[in-house]
Amino acid sequence: MELVPYLILGLLEGLVTAAVLSLMALGLSLVFGVMRVVNVAHGEFFMVGAVLAWQIASLFDGHPAWGFLAALLVAPPLTACLAVAANQLVLKRIEYDPERTIVATIGLLYIIQQVTLMTYGPDARPVEAPFNHRLSIPLVEWTETGLGLYWPWGLGTTSYKLAVILAAVALLGGIWMLMTRTRFGLLMRATQLDRETAQAFAIPVGKVYAAVFGLGAGLAALAGVLIVPIQQAHYLMGHDPLLLSFIVVIIGGLGSLPGTVVAALLIGVSDGMISVFFSPTLAKIIATLGVAFVLIFMPQGLFGKRSL
Amino acid sequence: MTKSNKKDTNLVKASAAEGTRQPSRRQAIKTLAATTTLAAVASTTPLFGRYGQVQSAEPIKIGFQVHRTGIGAAYGRWYDRTTKAAVKKINDEGGINGREVQIVAEDDGTDPKRGAEVVEKMSTQHGCDIAFGTLFSHVVIGSAPRAGELKIPYFVVSEGHHVASGMLNRYTLQPGITDVKSQVQAMAPFVNNTLGKKVTMIYPDFAFGHDHRDYFSAAVEAQGGQVVAKIAIPPTESSFTKYFPKIPRDTEVIYHVMVGPAVLTFVKEMGEFFGNSRPEIFGFIDSLEAVDLASPGLEFLEGTYFWEGNPRYAQANQSDYDKAYRAAVGVDNNGASISDPKDVSTYAHMFGCWETLHIVKAGMEASGYSSASDRAKLIEAVEAMTSMPHSYAHPQGAKEFNGKTHQTFGHQYITRVENGKLVLAHTTSIADTYYPDEVDYTTQSF
Numbered sequence: 125m126e127l128v129p130y131l132i133l134g135l136l137e138g139l140v141t142a143a144v145l146s147l148m149a150l151g152l153s154l155v156f157g158v159m160r161v162v163n164v165a166h167g168e169f170f171m172v173g174a175v176l177a178w179q180i181a182s183l184f185d186g187h188p189a190w191g192f193l194a195a196l197l198v199a200p201p202l203t204a205c206l207a208v209a210a211n212q213l214v215l216k217r218i219e220y221d222p223e224r225t226i227v228a229t230i231g232l233l234y235i236i237q238q239v240t241l242m243t244y245g246p247d248a249r250p251v252e253a254p255f256n257h258r259l260s261i262p263l264v265e266w267t268e269t270g271l272g273l274y275w276p277w278g279l280g281t282t283s284y285k286l287a288v289i290l291a292a293v294a295l296l297g298g299i300w301m302l303m304t305r306t307r308f309g310l311l312m313r314a315t316q317l318d319r320e321t322a323q324a325f326a327i328p329v330g331k332v333y334a335a336v337f338g339l340g341a342g343l344a345a346l347a348g349v350l351i352v353p354i355q356q357a358h359y360l361m362g363h364d365p366l367l368l369s370f371i372v373v374i375i376g377g378l379g380s381l382p383g384t385v386v387a388a389l390l391i392g393v394s395d396g397m398i399s400v401f402f403s404p405t406l407a408k409i410i411a412t413l414g415v416a417f418v419l420i421f422m423p424q425g426l427f428g429k430r431s432l
Numbered sequence: 433m434t435k436s437n438k439k440d441t442n443l444v445k446a447s448a449a450e451g452t453r454q455p456s457r458r459q460a461i462k463t464l465a466a467t468t469t470l471a472a473v474a475s476t477t478p479l480f481g482r483y484g485q486v487q488s489a490e491p492i493k494i495g496f497q498v499h500r501t502g503i504g505a506a507y508g509r510w511y512d513r514t515t516k517a518a519v520k521k522i523n524d525e526g527g528i529n530g531r532e533v534q535i536v537a538e539d540d541g542t543d544p545k546r547g548a549e550v551v552e553k554m555s556t557q558h559g560c561d562i563a564f565g566t567l568f569s570h571v572v573i574g575s576a577p578r579a580g581e582l583k584i585p586y587f588v589v590s591e592g593h594h595v596a597s598g599m600l601n602r603y604t605l606q607p608g609i610t611d612v613k614s615q616v617q618a619m620a621p622f623v624n625n626t627l628g629k630k631v632t633m634i635y636p637d638f639a640f641g642h643d644h645r646d647y648f649s650a651a652v653e654a655q656g657g658q659v660v661a662k663i664a665i666p667p668t669e670s671s672f673t674k675y676f677p678k679i680p681r682d683t684e685v686i687y688h689v690m691v692g693p694a695v696l697t698f699v700k701e702m703g704e705f706f707g708n709s710r711p712e713i714f715g716f717i718d719s720l721e722a723v724d725l726a727s728p729g730l731e732f733l734e735g736t737y738f739w740e741g742n743p744r745y746a747q748a749n750q751s752d753y754d755k756a757y758r759a760a761v762g763v764d765n766n767g768a769s770i771s772d773p774k775d776v777s778t779y780a781h782m783f784g785c786w787e788t789l790h791i792v793k794a795g796m797e798a799s800g801y802s803s804a805s806d807r808a809k810l811i812e813a814v815e816a817m818t819s820m821p822h823s824y825a826h827p828q829g830a831k832e833f834n835g836k837t838h839q840t841f842g843h844q845y846i847t848r849v850e851n852g853k854l855v856l857a858h859t860t861s862i863a864d865t866y867y868p869d870e871v872d873y874t875t876q877s878f
Binding site for chain 2: 130133134137245247252258260280354355356358360364399404405
């Protein structure tokens with residue numbers, strides 16, 4: 125493949141990765157920003173979203189779009205409920221202590237993973253995309269008759285992948301509106317700024333925490349539902365996205381939402397480009413080296429505040 | 433307190449402390465001894481109590497190392513069903529030497545480390561006569577040495593070339609399924625002559641895939657062809673589009689073999705990459721084992737060719753043996769489960785379990801196997817086997833077993849996708865698949 129088609133393919137694949145990653149990392153970042161705890165089970169909420177999407181979609185027989193729509197509307201809220209239950213039963217009781225939460229969420233990770241294994245099984249199952257047409261991407265070249273289009277071999281994407289990118293942009297916009305224009309967003313930002321003062325202002329911090337944890341898990345599940353027609357639903361699928369989400373959140377700055385989105389774009393697109401030009405393993409190595417670099421020289425991340 | 437005396441033992445101090453909550457050392461040792469004895473008795477006594485009757489009342493225990501979870505889970509599910517069906521048939525026919533066959537199954541998680549632990553558990557804890565059933569090559573390589581150390585016969589159903597390469601030991605045998613080296617050697621002439629001379633290989637990046645890479649390249653170059661690119665993909669990968677740009681533009685044939693839970697995604701994304709201008713494609717059915725050929729996104733496979741260890745769809749020349757085998761295992765003429773047409777089988781591999789168990793029966797009867805002290809005799813009896821004709825015990829086809837390399841050789845099938853089904857296009861002879869011996873296990877001691 126020639127250089128320019130390589131670049132375009134890498135960019136497109138990278139944007140799909142970035143789209144899903146941004147939603148997932150945003151959930152993680154929100155949870156850390158408001159609640160100041162690290163949720164190691166975040167990847168499992170992603171997986172649960174994908175598995176529930178398969179479960180829901182398999183109930184519909186007709187056109188796959190209906191099943192997928194149902195999955196999109198039902199799976200994230202269900203996952204959010206699971207997360208809220210986990211919050212009430214586990215995290216609240218350990219009073220959101222940072223170290224204990226890490227250990228507790230690791231335990232949650234294994235419980236969710238193994239329960240999925242015991243019920244859904246060890247197989248990967250596909251969900252049909254609501255629409256999926258291959259789109260060949262033309263490039264412009266200079267011919268004898270002037271500028272003309274030609275279709276390089278192998279350069280293409282699918283309509284569904286483009287839809288994922290657009291959906292992620294729309295959802296990020298929606299989250300931004302939620303954070304800045306609604307009362308709930310105001311409560312979240314207030315709790316994030318200063319918990320004690322927020323409590324003094326009669327903000328129900330406990331309820332805000334539960335809602336934020338649910339929202340974070342819901343975002344991860346949403347990312348899972350979006351990716352499942354491209355990949356498949358498998359009980360181990362939460363592992364890799366979790367690592368990438370941590371990398372994104374650390375590089376972007378813990379608690380900074382714009383930072384998370386920028387870092388997701390950076391990591392996603394570079395992953396796509398490096399994978400296509402060199403190898404996917406090298407892309408992961410570079411991403412991890414990036415984290416090391418950031419932790420040494422800019423521990424607050426790209427957009428984070430200096431002292432936390 | 434008494435003055436300190438070196439002869440004072442902890443027992444004295446402990447009995448003084450008996451009134452407190454801490455258990456005394458004497459009590460702790462008693463409990464430990466009691467528990468150990470109990471555990472020892474429990475593990476050596478069979479569930480139905482100790483008995484001292486005739487040897488023949490005891491069942492023959494075959495340890496079944498199965499990939500219930502991990503990347504091999506789809507294969508494990510069907511290996512399990514085929515094994516159960518084969519054991520039922522063998523027991524209905526009177527068992528082995530008049531003794532019932534009992535399967536003791538353990539999940540190895542498709543993990544080499546866990547595989548070695550499972551072999552140990554079967555040998556020392558369950559008291560199995562033999563171990564059998566492993567498929568994924570990295571698990572075989574990780575588990576076989578332990579079988580050799582514990583001196584338990586280890587019948588693998590793997591396709592990897594590692595048994596015949598001499599890498600393993602005299603206790604490890606593969607008499608029920610052919611290996612990659614013999615398969616690709618028989619495929620190379622067909623690919624070169626029918627499809628094209630410039631081949632790009634896409635394979636999983638572990639032992640099994642490396643066998644494909646090494647032996648197919650050698651076979652293709654011997655035919656005058658050329659491998660223009662070798663693309664290795666980790667079997668745990670879930671997204672494949674980023675690998676395809678490495679395919680050179682002048683490729684005439686894509687040779688693909690993939691394993692793991694994401695194989696459907698792999699084939700789908702390959703189709704999306706090529707669009708309407710695809711080169712010739714020759715795949716190993718591994719890329720679609722347990723996957724329905726009618727899945728959305730696989731339409732581009734129409735007209736492409738596959739290697740199949742055992743043709744998934746019942747062919748026009750279906751033998752009565754294949755018919756009976758399908759009925760016994762519960763598979764329909766499309767290679768899917770009779771009770772769930774969406775549950776597609778791993779038809780090209782699972783016959784290995786059926787045939788291996790029949791070979792074990794033949795070996796145990798030929799050697800007069802009665803207990804674990806006869807394990808060496810069992811292996812010698814199997815090593816003496818040569819021709820295995822096409823029969824109900826060998827429904828995939830006739831086999832020629834090489835006792836020196838512990839590897840069997842058989843027919844290989846090439847099918848073509850026509851109207852959404854795989855139709856037989858070519859059957860190789862067994863001689864097409866031979867290669868020179870690389871080891872003679874019979875010269876090794878037990």
